[in-house]
Amino acid sequence: MYPTKKWLALWEESRPLLQSPSPLGEYFAAGELNGRRLALLPMGNLSLPTGQLLAGDPFYYLDCPDALPYYQPRPLPTGEFPVQAAVLLPQEGDEGDWPRYAAVEVIFREKEAVRYEEALLGSEELDRLEEGQYFGFDVNSGLAAICDQETQEAYRLFCDRWYRRNPQGDLCRDYFEPLFAQSYRAAPLYQREQGDWISWTVPGTQLTMPIFQSGYGDGAYPVYFGYDEEGEICRLVVQFIDLSQPEEHPSDQLSLADFDHQPGLSEGEIRLPQWDELFGCCGPYTLLLNTDLDHPLDRFTAVQLGGYDYLVRYQQPIARAILEGLWKEYPRLRRRSPWEGAEKRRRLPPVKKAEELARLLRPVTVVLHDQCWDGLPYVGVEFRCTWDPKFGFGVMLWEDQIVAMGGAETAILSSIARKDLDAQRSAFQPHTEEL
Known part of the structure; x- marks a missing residue:
């Protein structure tokens, strides 16, 4: 769905409010941010055959026919692009906690981003947007994913086919949970035993998408395009944890x-x-x-x-x-x-x-x-x-x-x-x- 002229006009007016208040580039460059330790975790590649990107919960959004790609003011390159997570490490004394993914990034170009602006679908009610607010996507399964539009369509067909063969089954529990556990056994760094991420290829295709834990779990999370000095999109970042301020524990x-x-x-x-x-x-x-x-x-x-x-x-x-x-x-x-x-x-x-x-x-x-x-x-x-x-x-x-x-x-x-x-x-x- 292409945005209307009215929406595009509102979008131009609202762009200052859509800037990320967090230093997202520092998530992936610094070993520490506001007193919290960070580490990088490579997650394989993202297939981008059409250059049309989606992000969301793989079991409550990306499996739906009405899932939409983000409006992109500048075209994205096509091909295979690296994905990495900025991992928030437990603080000293937090024996019960585990590494949480503060943000996940796709790198389209080697140039660094000089600003980050929220990615939108083209239908948001921008006239109601206030400073400090964002739109984002909902997570209900504790997991999120990023994929190309072609990959999302192949994924939907895969889901339909799987449920036809397993009418009493649960796709997440019966198919994906073993893959996450296998991911942990193969690469346990910054994962729990049940697994926290996979680089998954849709069976019968060469289309790959990362699926990963969503920081502190269910919630609504913003997605940002990173722009380089020339105004080209060089990054996509899904932000799960706000590290812009020193952490406070209730x-x-x-x-x-x-x-x-x-x-x-x-x-x-x-x-x-x-x-x-x-x-x-x-x-x-x-x-x-x-x-x-x-x-x-x-x-x-x-x-x-x-x-x-x-x-x-x-x-x-x-x-x-x-x-x-x-x-x-x-x-x-x-x-x-x-x-x-x-x-x-x-x-x-x-x-x-x-x-x-x-x-x-x-x-x-x-x-x-x-x-x-x-x-x-x-x-x-x-x-x-x-x-x-x-x-x-x-x-x-x-x-x-x-x-x-x-x-x-x-x-x-x-x-x-x-x-x-x-x-x-x-x-x-x-x-x-x-x-």
């Missing part, structure tokens, strides 16, 4: 003195203002640190601090996962409800979308469990709910993935987290599978 504000400590359990508070707005509450919420210690907690662990930071940073994705998980179970809840008539309509009203369920819930307690996977703890959330005022509603999560839902005790029982963790460990059997 957990830096935590103090042991603010917690009531008992053997195996410490009780404090957590403020989640985005939950206040979504659920119509007024925090703070009770925060429980559930440990296996036989003595009171004498220091926060890296897993507890990382879990606290994750909760504060990703309030919306976590809440969205809870509401969407409940949305799937809501018809069953209504069918099995003991309430009838007007009382049922009040306590379990018909809803048209997952977000409407927020008015039926009130968060009460957040639990950080000792059990962790990849450095992040299992998290339980206890709610008051309209349909079960006596026992409430509870969810166990890891990141923004639902592990279990049920009564309020679901959030508290560490045995639920332990059982899922054991299942994850036993299920992680790297293997390869070909189409």
Whole structure:
């Protein structure tokens, strides 16, 4: 889709607002930026037969027929181009963290970029753009990819063919996860055991695209074209982590003195203002640190601090996962409800979308469990709910993935987290599978 004349006029006016506020060139040139250590990770090549570029979540966007390439004010060269990631290394003492990809870059020309400007599709509402805002693409699988338009079309056909042969299968889990694990075994540098990147060639073609982890996970991330001194596009950068300012951890504000400590359990508070707005509450919420210690907690662990930071940073994705998980179970809840008539309509009203369920819930307690996977703890959330005022509603999560839902005790029982963790460990059997 080519942009309209009206959009192009707005784009010209808005270009100063589209400049990257981050020093993206320094991500790939400096070993340290604002006190944080960086390393470079080559990721193979990107095939660019048409010069039309796309970027997005490979399982929630690039597999769709309506995915669009970026509007390019200057043409891109065609051919094979190197890809590399700027890897943010864990800080000293962050035993529970792992290398995260702060940005991924495609190099079209050897000349350095002198400015970076956000890449757009040509349909964005530029008249609403304000300073400090960006458009970007959504990630829902924890992964992102960059590809040529021809590669994207071949990928879509591959997905269709795979699902015809595997109607009960899951493309990400059954096909790609083994490839990521194989990538780790072949090149473990700056990867977790399950793998964090692959350079994937669409079967039956010579079209290659990189697929890689998205920094801190799901979210919305901007894409920038880098322009050289002659005004030519020489880079494409997907930015996952803003390194323009020294890093701040929400957990830096935590103090042991603010917690009531008992053997195996410490009780404090957590403020989640985005939950206040979504659920119509007024925090703070009770925060429980559930440990296996036989003595009171004498220091926060890296897993507890990382879990606290994750909760504060990703309030919306976590809440969205809870509401969407409940949305799937809501018809069953209504069918099995003991309430009838007007009382049922009040306590379990018909809803048209997952977000409407927020008015039926009130968060009460957040639990950080000792059990962790990849450095992040299992998290339980206890709610008051309209349909079960006596026992409430509870969810166990890891990141923004639902592990279990049920009564309020679901959030508290560490045995639920332990059982899922054991299942994850036993299920992680790297293997390869070909189409």
